[in-house]
Amino acid sequence: MWSMKTNNIIAALLTAAWLIVGSNYIGNSLIPPVKTIQSNNQEPSVPVKSAKNKKIPEPVLPLSVRLASASPDKGKKVAKKCVACHSFVKGGKNKVGPNLYNIIGQNKGQSIGYNYSSALKKVGGTWDFSSMEGFLKKPKSYLPGTKMSFAGLKKPNDRAAVILYLRNLSENPVELPK
Incomplete structure (x- = not known):
């Protein structure tokens, strides 16, 4: 069988995994992920180029x-x-x-x-x-x-x-x- 030290290591790993999964579940239930928020007034995720950023070519003189x-x-x-x-x-x-x-x-x-x-x-x-x-x-x-x-x-x-x-x-x- 396994030694006591091996059992303690396995128990620590299982406890850490359980804490991570549990924290994630509780966090998602308190604050929903961004993906699930749907709104018609939502800002576009792609930045829109403003007229200030566009380089307008100067007119060529005769x-x-x-x-x-x-x-x-x-x-x-x-x-x-x-x-x-x-x-x-x-x-x-x-x-x-x-x-x-x-x-x-x-x-x-x-x-x-x-x-x-x-x-x-x-x-x-x-x-x-x-x-x-x-x-x-x-x-x-x-x-x-x-x-x-x-x-x-x-x-x-x-x-x-x-x-x-x-x-x-x-x-x-x-x-x-x-």
Whole structure:
């Protein structure tokens, strides 16, 4: 048979289990669990996002307004992302991408000595302020089939600054839109 010590341990465990179950039963009878409370005026369990938490995007000003307030110096800083693939000096060499000196007002896909994608060769027209903004925003969306792998500039003011910087890279800069 079991020793007295073993009997005492088993009795202690049974007593502890009985106390836990009994306390739980008494507690549930005095204070019902939350699950059983039903009320039509109950607060929703999922937090509702208030209007204060929602980030409302600022309206994008027209390009002409953004260009008027843009800084070519800021554009030069933002354009540092582009120096790995483009040069910006008169007579500069083409890299992975073409030299961007005097690009505003230039025919699309026709820079001397650079092999453009067929998509850019076919699109035609000139690089004006509007088309440059569309291209800088998201090149692959603006011109599917382009070789440019850059994801784009998300901030409208950054795009305006870069466009103004590119405009100024010319002996005869194109007139700003009104």
